Amino acid sequence: MALPSYTETRYRIWHYFYIAICTFVFFFLIAPLFVIFPLSFNAEEFLVFSEGMKRLDPDAFSFRWYHEMVYGTKNPWGLAAKNSFIIAIFATIGSIILGTLAALGLSSRHMPYKGLIMAVLISPMIVPLIISGVAIFFFMAKVGLAATHTGIVLAHIILGTPFVVITVTATLSGFDHSVTRAASSLGSNPVNTFMKITLPLILPGVISGGLFAFVTSFDEVVVVLFLAGLENTTIPVQMWTGLREQLSPTILAVATCLIILSTLILVTAELLRRRSERLRGINR
């Protein structure tokens, strides 16, 4: 963004102003995440930077809260983490299967009422979570699935499928259908064609949709708050209770772990997106 030498002074000033605004916004976006890191190593029990930490005194830092998170007495994080992973994994699998099938149907040019059906399939992403939570709670209570893992998994499949549908239809939009016709003309049956030809080509889209579904489930708290009993507590529910009731630095230790996890997921998603664009021949 170097300015040409003939730029007038007022545009020069404007340009630096613009850069300053952008720097501020990027800082605003990313800085809050980094405040959690140092504070999670706080040796004291408060959620503020102690005098020792400001002086960078090594005694003011400790792994105390990470230790508490893993070995603490009566601590809920172990159960919560186990539940979160189990629920998220099953919800992701369900979302991927239902979402991919639907996306395959939707991107066929023979599909009737495409717009309307797409609008219905995407709606769980648009409808406020609190309303989804109320509706799903009424349903699960009626069929006796409230306060069960199954109920929460089903709820998260509802919330996760829109992401899979969107990413897979996006991948299929650049899909060359003549390759599947070629496979069929060479004697392959539809299932075989899907497994050997279509799936490998749309796999980046499927996986990135799956990542969205995983994160949605892993991070979802509103619906779980309605559905979960004590046994079904998840990491977000524990964080929610923690933030409302007793603000302990253990939460920051958990939050740090979650930031690391999301960084890993982000990197995977980005690599997949680039690979998918390469495969579809989109060069930017």
Added chain:
Amino acid sequence: MSSETKQILTTDGIPLEVSLKKAEKKNKIKAFLLVAPLLLFLFITYVFPIGEMFTRSVDDRMVTNMLPKTFKAMESWDGKELPPEEVFTAFYSDFKFLVENETQGKLGQRLNKEKNGFNTITKKLMRLIKRNKIDESQSIKEQIMKIHKRWANVEYWQAIKRTAPPYTMAKYLKGMDMYFAADGSIAQVDEDRRIHRILWLRTLEIALFVTIFCFLMGYPIAHLLATLPMKYSNLLMICVLLPFWTSLLVRTASWMILLQTQGVVNDFFVLIGLVADDNRPTMMYNKVGTYVAMTQILLPFMVLPLYSVMKTISPSLMRAGKSLGGTPFVAFWKVYFPLTIPGIGAGCLLVFILAIGYYITPALVGGASGTLISNQIAYHMKATLDWSFASAMGLMLLSGVLVIYWIYNKLVGVDNIKLG
């Protein structure tokens, strides 16, 4: 004869047109069958339950079912003066049945909502019935009226009559701070008790301002990301995507740490001398906290659609504008800005839709003055257990969201939503 000669047959003798139509139909069914599992799943677990929320929100069969004889007897009562003896007798017999099953408490509570003071007088009646103090051989009307002067007040009987229809829109009126007055007309609640209208307005206000803030902050950085060379923009894109992928609760937690009175932001203000150390402003548990946290959390949803539109605008258009004599400002305003309007529409609608239904962040950093309509719905679901009212408010919110969703679909198309 000419049409017959033009008809083309396939190898098995069927006209090509028919055969093609058949194949077309088969393909349609095939495509639909692929979508069917998800569609069916969503209809059963999601769409119908939302529809059921409507039934629940208007359902008022409880009293109807509890006082069947009373309402039958009331059919011939004009509702102007005290009801005749038959109504009292019917009510007595219905109520006695409830007392025997010990369900009269629910009736008292429900009627108390309709008119204050019912709880006391139904309890009095219940005690007398339990002690067999009512002589059924004499006039029930006289005896009931003697229990409490309210039983002799026609307004209380009118209130019972109002609960007769099995369906009521009362919950929706309550959501807008209105109610059915004694004569059946719609009235406003007292000015100092209009809490719901304040909440609706506040929800709209916060959603609107968060959208504006997101736009003002998102537009410049989306522009920067779209115009920078790839290797720099990829790095900066992480600043947008990392918060996007990070848990909502983690981001809210970090704002709670930053904005607290002894927090980093206040420390900074004290350091640069903006505020005195003993006079730190409260930035959390009020609207400020909600605005700041929601803007940061929803900003990626503004930047990503803007970025994907700006990426498609060729830089030579701006150069052309400038070479034709426009200053950079004119070129931007007349050429670049109009081209980004689809992205602005998409981003603003998305942020607005998400903001209007926000629950977690306002509940944690909003305090009393920063909570939104969603928090009220959750409160009625969990604390007061008035599920029909929660359903009614939810559906009122939903109808607003669906209107915006419809506009969004018309303008952007749901199939054009881009993620990441």
